[in-house]
Amino acid sequence: MNDSLAGDLDRIARELDRAHVFHSWSAQGQSPQLVVASGRGCRVWDHAGREYLDFSSQLVNVNIGHQHPVVVEAIREQAELLTTIAPSTVNFARGQAAKRIVDRAPGGFEKVFFTNGGADANENAIRMARLHTGRDKILSTYRSYHGNTGSAIVSTGDWRRIPNEFARGHVHFFGPYLYRSEFWATTPEQESERALQHLRRVIEAEGPASIAAVLLESIPGTAGIMIPPPGYLAGVRELCDRHGILLILDEVMCGFGRSGRWFAFDGYDVRPDLITFAKGVNSGYVPAGGVVISDEIAATFDERVFPGGLTYSGHPLAMASIVATLDVMESEGIVANAAAIGETEIGPALAELAEKHEVIGEVRGEGVFWAMELVADRETREPLPAAEMGRLKGAMLERGLLPFVQDNRIHVVPPCVVTAEEVAEAVAIYDDVLATA
Structure with missing residues (x-):
């Protein structure tokens, strides 16, 4: 697909969405901007071929990965x-x-x-x-x-x-x-x-x-x-x-x-x-x-x-x-992979991030089901404000990571098929973005 056609498809998809789609849990004047055209495993793409590493599993449901x-x-x-x-x-x-x-x-x-x-x-x-x-x-x-x-x-x-x-x-x-x-x-x-x-x-x-x-x-x-x-x-x-x-x-x-x-x-x-x-x-x-x-x-x-x-x-x-x-x-041992990757990769990596970034108040989870709770102050545990959470979410998307952000938390919830290399890729983006918080 040439770049011009890909750009047109992304634009048309947004226009159709804005004109005709009524979205869940949303004020309808605020249209979503992320276009997803295809997926495979732990990754999704827009029509132009821009790639995102999906650490949301969409709504924490794509356990087996996209398009198995x-x-x-x-x-x-x-x-x-x-x-x-x-x-x-x-x-x-x-x-x-x-x-x-x-x-x-x-x-x-x-x-x-x-x-x-x-x-x-x-x-x-x-x-x-x-x-x-x-x-x-x-x-x-x-x-x-x-x-x-x-x-x-x-x-x-x-x-x-x-x-x-x-x-x-x-x-x-x-x-x-x-x-x-x-x-x-x-x-x-x-x-x-x-x-x-x-x-x-x-x-x-x-x-x-x-x-x-x-x-x-x-x-x-x-x-x-x-x-x-x-x-x-x-x-x-x-x-x-x-x-x-x-x-x-x-x-x-x-x-x-x-x-x-x-x-x-x-x-x-x-x-x-x-x-x-x-x-x-x-x-x-x-x-x-x-x-x-x-x-x-x-x-x-x-x-x-x-x-x-x-x-x-x-x-x-x-x-x-x-x-x-x-x-x-x-x-394919996918449930066992989720258990192992949580114990050996995600858990230790998030613990290291918590040591490094004062904005992380607590890390908790198991398997491929984790949360980083972000705070404005570790002593008072005051939640990080919504505006700052929105900025962090935008920064992760800009770096090619599709995150799950809820209230003052980043939920680390990739598909159960995620690899150690993909965890490392996501953690590097979390690290980069949290350094700006």
């Missing part, structure tokens, strides 16, 4: 065979995808309800919990994001909940976050103990018999990639068991390799009742999500109609992409 040829071919083959079919039918690809998922879940999970993404996965998990228990309330944390449908957005704790509070029966509490502890804790163990005591009191104050479920991200993602302190998730499980409350673990962002494990909760001595997923299950190649249902809850609906469904539940193209993604992640 095996997955692309699986989608093509399924499209030639059958592009769509009603969810009330039996379809081989759907059964295969469900089997691949439950094979990686704990024992006692044999059924999957497929959705179009993570928000409606959480929406339907909440519905299942209420119907199974006969109770109404859902408890979730303030530092959380669970999606943009009716109950999922009200379960969300961040600012996006507030203009959308139309669903009933949602109660929020504070989860553990030692760096900005709500509990005056000074150690991870203390933070865990006090956070659990706080949740215990919220349960008692709300009335345990009114609570259907506690909904948690196994590792809160958009809220800051906050690794659970020792004993916290197991302690939540014990509280739920004591009061007949279900535990829903949201693995939409942290599942399928992101933490260096198939499910993030596998590292924290806990077994949920319902597991929600999306994103990494097929790297977003075709919209898909779902709920992995424990046998006890699934049995509730053996003779009782589950009052929920979606036209595209278990869509054949999505199912083929799930089967191919999970098979390739297994055969």
Whole structure:
């Protein structure tokens, strides 16, 4: 493609976008400027061929990398065979995808309800919990994001909940976050103990018999990639068991390799009742999500109609992409790579940056799921202002790095296929840019 045509395509793409596309979570007068035309592995390009190293995984979902040829071919083959079919039918690809998922879940999970993404996965998990228990309330944390449908957005704790509070029966509490502890804790163990005591009191104050479920991200993602302190998730499980409350673990962002494990909760001595997923299950190649249902809850609906469904539940193209993604992640050791690269490359490199740059208040994470929290002052932990975060983001883009910037944090979240060389390339850009902060 010649330079003139490439420039025209970039320009036309922007003009079409500005004229006709209504963007998520945005004031519509502020049009995005980054044009993405193609991708491969951990890199994307615009029409003119300018390259960006993708350390955002888009919305932390392209776990297998862009355009994996095996997955692309699986989608093509399924499209030639059958592009769509009603969810009330039996379809081989759907059964295969469900089997691949439950094979990686704990024992006692044999059924999957497929959705179009993570928000409606959480929406339907909440519905299942209420119907199974006969109770109404859902408890979730303030530092959380669970999606943009009716109950999922009200379960969300961040600012996006507030203009959308139309669903009933949602109660929020504070989860553990030692760096900005709500509990005056000074150690991870203390933070865990006090956070659990706080949740215990919220349960008692709300009335345990009114609570259907506690909904948690196994590792809160958009809220800051906050690794659970020792004993916290197991302690939540014990509280739920004591009061007949279900535990829903949201693995939409942290599942399928992101933490260096198939499910993030596998590292924290806990077994949920319902597991929600999306994103990494097929790297977003075709919209898909779902709920992995424990046998006890699934049995509730053996003779009782589950009052929920979606036209595209278990869509054949999505199912083929799930089967191919999970098979390739297994055969190519992609989950193991995420674990190793986090331990040997990303973690040590970010720790060195924190030693070097006063603007980094804390580094935390595991696998390919990390955050650098930036502060104006290390002593007071005052967050770096939004204007400065925006400037840093622009500087990273100028240097060819596609970052994930959220509030006062840079989330270091490359695809699970990232190499040591690509980590070094990104870290050099972080280093360069943070020196100007």
